[in-house]
Amino acid sequence: MSVQYSTVQWNRQKRRYDRIMLVSIAVYLALFAALQLAFYPTVSPETLIIRATGTLALIMLHFILAIGPLSRIDSRFMPLLYNRRHLGVTLFLIAAVHGLFNIIQFHGLGNEDPLVSLFTSNTRYGSPGDFPFQVLGFFALLILFLMAATSHDFWLKNLHPKVWKSLHMMVYAAYALLILHVMLGVVQLDQSPLWIGLAGLSMATVIGLHLRAGRLEKAGQHHLENADQAGFFPVCTADEIPENRAKIALVDGQNIAIFRYDGKISAVSNICRHQHGPLGEGKVVDGCITCPWHGYQYLPHNGQSPPPYTEKLETYDVMIRDGMVWVNPQPYPEGTERPPALC
Amino acid sequence: MTNKEFYIGWEDRAPAGVAAKTRQVVLVLVALAVVAGAVFIFGQRQFANSTFELGQLRTLEGVLFTDPIPSLKILAGKDASGQNQFQRVLLVGFGKHSALPTLTAIQEAQGQEIDGKGVRLEGQLIYYDGLLAMELTKGEAAFKGFTDANLQDYFTLPKDLGSAIFQGEIMDPKCYLGAMRPAEGKPHRSCAIRCIAGGIPPLFRSATADDQRQYFFLLGYDGRAINGEIAEYMADDILFCGRMEKWDDWLIVKMDTGKGIHRTNPWWKKDTSIPMCGS
Numbered sequence: 252m253s254v255q256y257s258t259v260q261w262n263r264q265k266r267r268y269d270r271i272m273l274v275s276i277a278v279y280l281a282l283f284a285a286l287q288l289a290f291y292p293t294v295s296p297e298t299l300i301i302r303a304t305g306t307l308a309l310i311m312l313h314f315i316l317a318i319g320p321l322s323r324i325d326s327r328f329m330p331l332l333y334n335r336r337h338l339g340v341t342l343f344l345i346a347a348v349h350g351l352f353n354i355i356q357f358h359g360l361g362n363e364d365p366l367v368s369l370f371t372s373n374t375r376y377g378s379p380g381d382f383p384f385q386v387l388g389f390f391a392l393l394i395l396f397l398m399a400a401t402s403h404d405f406w407l408k409n410l411h412p413k414v415w416k417s418l419h420m421m422v423y424a425a426y427a428l429l430i431l432h433v434m435l436g437v438v439q440l441d442q443s444p445l446w447i448g449l450a451g452l453s454m455a456t457v458i459g460l461h462l463r464a465g466r467l468e469k470a471g472q473h474h475l476e477n478a479d480q481a482g483f484f485p486v487c488t489a490d491e492i493p494e495n496r497a498k499i500a501l502v503d504g505q506n507i508a509i510f511r512y513d514g515k516i517s518a519v520s521n522i523c524r525h526q527h528g529p530l531g532e533g534k535v536v537d538g539c540i541t542c543p544w545h546g547y548q549y550l551p552h553n554g555q556s557p558p559p560y561t562e563k564l565e566t567y568d569v570m571i572r573d574g575m576v577w578v579n580p581q582p583y584p585e586g587t588e589r590p591p592a593l594c
Numbered sequence: 595m596t597n598k599e600f601y602i603g604w605e606d607r608a609p610a611g612v613a614a615k616t617r618q619v620v621l622v623l624v625a626l627a628v629v630a631g632a633v634f635i636f637g638q639r640q641f642a643n644s645t646f647e648l649g650q651l652r653t654l655e656g657v658l659f660t661d662p663i664p665s666l667k668i669l670a671g672k673d674a675s676g677q678n679q680f681q682r683v684l685l686v687g688f689g690k691h692s693a694l695p696t697l698t699a700i701q702e703a704q705g706q707e708i709d710g711k712g713v714r715l716e717g718q719l720i721y722y723d724g725l726l727a728m729e730l731t732k733g734e735a736a737f738k739g740f741t742d743a744n745l746q747d748y749f750t751l752p753k754d755l756g757s758a759i760f761q762g763e764i765m766d767p768k769c770y771l772g773a774m775r776p777a778e779g780k781p782h783r784s785c786a787i788r789c790i791a792g793g794i795p796p797l798f799r800s801a802t803a804d805d806q807r808q809y810f811f812l813l814g815y816d817g818r819a820i821n822g823e824i825a826e827y828m829a830d831d832i833l834f835c836g837r838m839e840k841w842d843d844w845l846i847v848k849m850d851t852g853k854g855i856h857r858t859n860p861w862w863k864k865d866t867s868i869p870m871c872g873s
Contacts, residue, residue, distance in 0.1 A: 263606050275624045283631045293641040295775045306634050310627045326601065327615040333603035356774065357785040360689025362792045372784040372791075385784060440779045445637045449630070534600040546602040 256405050268334040272341060279307055297356050304349035309433065311342040312426060316457050320464030322543075326532075329543060336402045339422075343392075343399035350392045353385065384435035391428035394421045407526065416527050430454060471532070475502035475578070483570065483577035489516060489594040492576070497540075499531035503580040507567055510535055510551050515591035517551035518567035518578050525562070553588035644722035644772035653716045654683060654728060655741050657748040660709045662817050663795045664693040666728065667748050667842065680748065680842045684727035684795065684811075685715070686768045690785075692793025696730045700737040712743025720772040724843075725797075725809060727771050752846070755838040757871040760847060761858060762800035764812065764828055766790055770797060783829035790821045790828060798847060810838070810847040823851055831859035835871040 259265070283303045287294055294302075315338055321328040358365035358372065369389060375381035398419055401407075407415045430450065438446040475484035484502050492498050492511040499521050500507045508521040508531030519540065521531045528544035535541070539548035539557060549556055554564030563586035568579040571592045583589060599609035608616065656668035663684065670681040685693035701708045716736050717728040730736035766789035769777035776782065790796055798810040814820040815837065833856045836847040849855070850871070 262604050264603050264608065271620060275620070275627070278624065279627050279631060282628055283635065286632060286635045290635065291638070291641055293643050293775060295641075295646075298641075298775055302634070302638075303631075306631055307627075310630055314623060314627075327599075327612050328619065329601040330603070330608055330612060330616040331619065333601070357782070358788060360691075361788040362691065363788065368784065368788055372787040381780070383784065384780070436781050440781055441637075441639060443637060445633070449633065536600065536602065541600070541602060543601075546604045 256403070258403075264330070265334050265337070268330070269337055272338060276307065276341070276345070279310075280304075283307070297352055301349055301352045301356065304345050304352070308342055308346040308349055309429060311338065311345065312422075312429060313453055313457060315339060315342060316422065316426060317460055320460035323464035323467055323532075324460070326543065332544060333546075339395075340399045340402055343395040346392050346395055350388060353388070357385065380435075380439070382435055384432050384439075387428045387435065388432040391425040391432060394425040394428070398422060398425075404525075412524065412527060426457070468529070471499055473498060473500045475500050475580070479577070481579070482581060483568070483579045486576045486578055488574050489571055489576050490574070492516070495535040497531040497533070498576075499529070500578055500580075502578075505567075505580040505582060507531075507578060507580065508533075508540070509569060509576060509578055510540055511594065512538075512551060514594060515551075516569050516571065516576055516594055517589070517591045518569045519549060519551065519554045520565040520582070522564075523547050524564065530564075552591050553586055555586045639776065641775045642722060642770075642777075644770070644775060644777075645720065646772035647719045650718060651716050651731065652719055652728075653714055653738055655712070655714045655743065656683070657743050657745060658685075658697070658708055658711060658713045658715075660694065660697060662813055662841075662846065663811055664697060665844075666713070666715055670843075678747070680750070681726065682842050682844050684725070684767060684771075685717075686720075686727055686729050686794050687792075688729060688731055688733065690766075690768075690789040690792040690794065692795075693730055694793060696733050696736065699734045703734055704737070708737075710745045710749075712741035712745075714738040714741055720768060722771045723807060723809070725767065725771055727767060729768070729773075750842060753840040755840055755845075757835065757837050757850075759833060759871055760798065760800055760810070760836055761831070761833045762798055763831055764790075764796050764798050764824055766794050766828070767797035767811075768794050770799070779829055786828040787825050790825050793819075793821060795819070796821060796824055796828075808845070810845045813846055813848050815848045815850050815852070817848060820849060820851065824849070824855070827855055827857070830857050832856060833858050 280303050284299060287299055315335060318328065318331045318335055322332045354365045354369060358368035361368060363371065369385060373383040375383065401410065401415065401418060434450060438450060473486055475486060478484050486500050486509055487498055489511065492509065495512050497508040497510045500509060506521040507518050509516060509518045512535040519530065521529060523530050523542040523544065525542065525545055525547045528542045530540055530542050533541045533543045535551065540551050541548050547562060549562065549564050554566045556562040565582035565585055566587050566589045567582060568589055569592045570577050571594050599611050601608055601612045654666055654668055656666040659665050659667060665685055666683040667680050668683055670679045673679050687693045687696050697708065715728065715730065716732065716738050717730045720727040720729060763778065765778055766786045768789055769782065769785060774782065774785065796812040798812050799807055801807045812820065812824065835850045835853040839846045839848065
């Protein structure tokens with residue numbers, strides 16, 4: 252949470268995250284280089300760098316894509332999600348080294364500008380088999396650059412969270428481009444069943460995790476029906492909501508998190524103002540609804556972040572009738588105080 | 595949520611159970627990454643044992659020929675009957691460029707013809723599979739003086755070996771002989787096209803099923819360079835008709851582009867119309 256921008260809002264866990272990430276990357280690169288030189292001593296230094304950074308970037312992208320659904324499946328993966336943007340920026344830097352060395356190696360020192368050569372040397376754009384695979388890698392790198400460049404909360408706020416989120420969902424386009432880049436490059440050259448199997452397994456893992464997380468998310472949502480005359484929909488009994496936790500309700504296009512805390516029930520938007528995290532999967536901590544993704548906090552009865560913070564959520568009317576929790580999906584403007592229902 | 599602990603990133607410490615799980619997960623992920631990297635390393639193709647003596651300048655003496663392909667013909671020893679044996683060293687420029695602009699600059703600086711003269715040239719050697727090339731890395735400064743080598747001692751007429759059908763891959767010799775490893779197939783196509791567009795003479799590699807390789811420099815049927823016409827076919831498996839000549843230790847094929855260049859691989863673009871050579 253923030254009231255002013257700083258380059259990085261460092262805290263102990265972010266520092267640990269980055270330290271572990273950088274050490275892991277160093278270990279990977281060192282082991283890759285050592286094994287490559289030990290078993291393939293004739294590899295050229297440029298090829299070694301290109302392959303080490305290319306494989307590392309691909310592995311990191313798989314991790315990054317897996318972290319989201321893994322955190323949905325098991326909340327103990329949340330620490331990996333917390334500082335994922337540093338992982339993403341680092342991925343871009345590693346992919347950029349890969350791209351830069353490729354452009355220098357394959358397109359530099361010639362009779363054409365290297366960037367022009369990238370697009371004009373192999374021009375078989377009409378052939379799926381001969382398609383210039385390096386161009387696919389270039390566009391994937393461009394997307395990763397846009398994501399890295401706009402990763403700071405400054406851009407999140409100024410681009411508007413919806414635009415920012417859409418931009419960052421392009422990571423899936425980058426993933427598709429990179430898979431094609433690999434399939435039409437090294438896999439097509441070697442035609443090794445090992446590469447084809449590995450590529451299939453990694454894609455199946457990423458897709459499978461997303462499908463499973465999607466099913467779990469859907470299972471946790473209540474699609475409400477049968478409103479009463481006042482426009483209230485029945486959700487569940489009050490006892491079904493664990494203390495300091497929430498039920499998520501979908502009705503009339505509204506995504507609502509209904510929290511139980513201190514003998515009270517309050518309803519707010521399920522969408523965190525920071526990165527659209529699922530507030531209903533969060534917890535009430537120290538009297539505040541706390542987002543599971545990055546710990547942004549809101550007061551349950553008015554949807555406002557505690558001062559000095561300024562984020563605000565829409566709020567909703569709730570009531571309890573015969574032990575049943577009812578919610579009215581007509582949202583109040585962000586930060587409007589609504590009296591909690593007592594249970 | 596599957597557990598009662600709740601992780602908040604900005605808190606000083608993660609809950610004990612979450613922290614323990616994270617440690618396990620990180621170790622597993624790093625191990626997975628290393629295993630994936632190792633699988634990649636052990637699954638990749640072996641690299642060619644080619645050499646580019648990067649950073650090591652050497653001086654060679656011989657007679658310079660710019661036609662049909664820029665080369666330095668050097669004395670490689672004597673055969674059993676005491677006859678001189680020669681080797682042609684392909685000359686290439688820095689980067690993805692022909693040696694011709696450098697040789698022209700040297701000629702202008704010397705104020706006299708250098709073609710057919712004994713010269714001393716300095717550059718970086720590139721070699722593989724019996725072929726030798728020299729990059730004139732320092733441009734005009736590659737020229738280290740004239741020698742007293744006599745053109746008559748070095749001049750031999752090419753031998754006509756007749757027409758044949760050739761099947762194989764066109765590659766750029768600078769990369770293939772050592773400047774890049776690997777330097778063949780689709781991943782290298784863009785680079786090969788760039789080298790050929792820069793004027794580096796194309797090299798054709800023909801191989802038998804058991805990888806017995808033979809190399810030919812490619813020229814047009816009239817002996818001119820055909821870099822522009824064949825750039826489209828770089829890194830493809832092709833079949834064409836041509837006339838073969840032996841120039842000392844080099845084989846040169848003069849491609850009959852009038853009979854077409856036929857792609858033979860992959861299957862979906864295989865052209866089965868075999869050219870009739872000599873007709």
